Amino acid sequence: MEVEVASSAVSASREISANQRPVTNRSPAKTRRGDPYLDIAAYDPEADLMVLNLGPQHPSTHGVFRLKLYLDGELIVKAVPFCGYLHRGVEKLCEKLTYVQLVPIFDKNDYVSPMMNEQSLVMAFESLLGVEVPRRARYLRTLLAELQRIASHLLWFGAFAMDLGGALGGGSTLFMYCFRERELILDVFEELTGCRFHYNTHMIGGNRHDVPAGWAAKVHSAIDIIEHRLIEYENYLTTNRIYLDRTCGVGVVDADLAMELGITGPILRAAGIDHDLRRDAPYHAYDELEVRVTTDIAGDCEARTRVRLAEIRESVRLVRLMIDGIPEGPLGSRKPIKTNLAEKSERGHAYAAVESPRGELGIYVIGGGANRGASPYRLKIRSPSLHALSCLPYVLPGHVVSDAVAILGSVDPIMGEVDR
Amino acid sequence: MSVAGLAMAVDVIELLTQRFSANSEPDGPPLVAPEHHLELARTLRDEFGYRIFGFVIASHHPATTKDGEKVDRVRVVYGLRTVGSHTRLASWQLEVDVGTSVPSLVGLFAGADWQEREQYDLVGIRFEGHPDLRRLMLPEDWKGHPLRKDYAIDTEVAPWR
Numbered sequence: 001m002e003v004e005v006a007s008s009a010v011s012a013s014r015e016i017s018a019n020q021r022p023v024t025n026r027s028p029a030k031t032r033r034g035d036p037y038l039d040i041a042a043y044d045p046e047a048d049l050m051v052l053n054l055g056p057q058h059p060s061t062h063g064v065f066r067l068k069l070y071l072d073g074e075l076i077v078k079a080v081p082f083c084g085y086l087h088r089g090v091e092k093l094c095e096k097l098t099y100v101q102l103v104p105i106f107d108k109n110d111y112v113s114p115m116m117n118e119q120s121l122v123m124a125f126e127s128l129l130g131v132e133v134p135r136r137a138r139y140l141r142t143l144l145a146e147l148q149r150i151a152s153h154l155l156w157f158g159a160f161a162m163d164l165g166g167a168l169g170g171g172s173t174l175f176m177y178c179f180r181e182r183e184l185i186l187d188v189f190e191e192l193t194g195c196r197f198h199y200n201t202h203m204i205g206g207n208r209h210d211v212p213a214g215w216a217a218k219v220h221s222a223i224d225i226i227e228h229r230l231i232e233y234e235n236y237l238t239t240n241r242i243y244l245d246r247t248c249g250v251g252v253v254d255a256d257l258a259m260e261l262g263i264t265g266p267i268l269r270a271a272g273i274d275h276d277l278r279r280d281a282p283y284h285a286y287d288e289l290e291v292r293v294t295t296d297i298a299g300d301c302e303a304r305t306r307v308r309l310a311e312i313r314e315s316v317r318l319v320r321l322m323i324d325g326i327p328e329g330p331l332g333s334r335k336p337i338k339t340n341l342a343e344k345s346e347r348g349h350a351y352a353a354v355e356s357p358r359g360e361l362g363i364y365v366i367g368g369g370a371n372r373g374a375s376p377y378r379l380k381i382r383s384p385s386l387h388a389l390s391c392l393p394y395v396l397p398g399h400v401v402s403d404a405v406a407i408l409g410s411v412d413p414i415m416g417e418v419d420r
Numbered sequence: 421m422s423v424a425g426l427a428m429a430v431d432v433i434e435l436l437t438q439r440f441s442a443n444s445e446p447d448g449p450p451l452v453a454p455e456h457h458l459e460l461a462r463t464l465r466d467e468f469g470y471r472i473f474g475f476v477i478a479s480h481h482p483a484t485t486k487d488g489e490k491v492d493r494v495r496v497v498y499g500l501r502t503v504g505s506h507t508r509l510a511s512w513q514l515e516v517d518v519g520t521s522v523p524s525l526v527g528l529f530a531g532a533d534w535q536e537r538e539q540y541d542l543v544g545i546r547f548e549g550h551p552d553l554r555r556l557m558l559p560e561d562w563k564g565h566p567l568r569k570d571y572a573i574d575t576e577v578a579p580w581r
Binding site for chain 2: 036037083084087089091092093095096123124127128130257259260261262263264268273274275277279280281347348349350351352360362364366367377378380382386387390394419420
């Protein structure tokens with residue numbers, strides 16, 4: 001796909017965007033906390049409460065997720081979330097499969113950013129087994145992570161616009177546009193790994209697939225197109241009066257609530273906390289890069305959109321910095337392991353965390369020693385989406401039902417990762 | 421006394437070993453007595469700035485001692501994180517028998533609510549003082565706790581309910 005990117009056109013549309021954006025209320029975030037343990041029987045007996053089940057089959061729940069809402073008129077009094085509809089028992093499976101067999105399984109957890117899942121898993125295994133990763137592989141992992149972040153946030157942006165309803169550019173228009181741009185990244189990944197989605201490109205001690213000839217030029221053209229069109233889409237949505245009315249001041253998660261719940265990632269940064277594992281606890285090759293972290297103070301749905309869009313632009317900048325300078329050297333610190341049981345078994349605990357598009361994605365692994373063979377004794381996935389969803393019982397009360405859809409969309413839950 | 425990839429701050433290790441008399445473990449984070457658990461979490465949050473809730477991990481450790489006596493233990497690892505630049509994790513573990521319960525952190529960190537529900541659901545450890553200890557992932561009428569070591573991976577379940 002060829003698109004002419006004229007730099008004058010880009011700067012012109014930037015100016016329009018700055019002039020057209022209406023001034024919004026930018027006061028620091030403060031959540032009106034609802035009570036998740038509210039006793040409905042003791043609630044005002046005069047009130048005519050209605051119970052509304054949002055989900056498990058509902059387009060706005062981004063998967064299978066059930067939200068039981070107690071409504072007084074149209075106001076939400078209490079919200080009880082139910083998850084687990086997609087529970088596949090991954091953590092039990094980890095006790096059966098070997099270290100080598102587990103990497104492709106983890107692609108399916110967060111199916112919107114599979115690269116981060118693989119990376120957190122192999123990082124945990126590498127620290128448990130004491131395996132070094134060569135610089136070229138660390139660099140390539142950083143690059144893949146940033147490309148994946150662009151793809152993940154693009155999909156979220158389109159889905160969020162669709163959640164907010166048909167008034168915003170004819171329903172699924174923006175969704176389809178964002179999907180089309182995400183395809184560019186998937187094409188690039190396909191050329192590198194052979195798969196569009198479940199890559200299996202990381203292995204303990206390095207990466208499996210080396211960069212093909214001419215790949216850098218394709219990445220350049222993909223991110224040029226994305227950066228150019230993103231300005232258009234941003235103007236399309238974020239200057240829309242209806243969008244602003246539905247997101248400003250809606251679903252405020254303040255910093256205290258976010259930290260207490262363990263929410264990290266864009267939601268925490270939108271609440272004004274400058275916290276990003278890429279900069280604050282560097283892994284891969286992030287210690288060689290300067291990651292500019294975006295924060296916002298309002299903590300509402302609009303602030304979360306701003307933070308995520310800024311993160312796409314930041315990732316585009318980082319990819320541009322890295323793509324032409326991938327260092328030479330070996331891609332793995334040892335030969336690829338062909339048999340399942342060749343990995344030695346280690347005792348001990350290990351933890352590795354990466355900044356996924358949704359926050360801190362951590363893998364805590366307990367090695368079993370000789371009597372467990374080559375599989376972990378216990379493995380726990382610290383899922384950022386699960387922590388993010390747990391804000392709903394605190395945030396939703398006091399909002400109307402249509403706001404619940406906007407808030408759920410802005411949290412960006414991936415149910416495959418929540419339920420595991 | 422260590423978790424690979426999780427280097428704890430020196431002052432926290434000092435706090436754990438001296439003020440809360442934690443035992444260092446050959447592998448894994450320091451072992452803390454359950455009666456010190458809440459006070460330790462409060463100290464870390466209020467005095468040391470560990471304000472982001474990290475994780476709760478329970479694991480089942482059945483074993484047979486030299487005398488042929490069977491012990492059935494659960495270990496629970498908690499983790500908390502500091503905010504901002506040079507962020508660090510602090511983690512510690514508790515060890516209890518399967519039947520006894522662990523003090524819940526819900527009063528200090530609201531995020532412990534769902535995490536402890538998940539561990540109760542999958543490992544079957546009870547948390548004392550938890551306001552709403554229901555299963556999180558599995559249906560309410562599920563029998564057993566799948567992440568127990570005595571729960572076979574091929575346990576048959578009805579395909580529909």
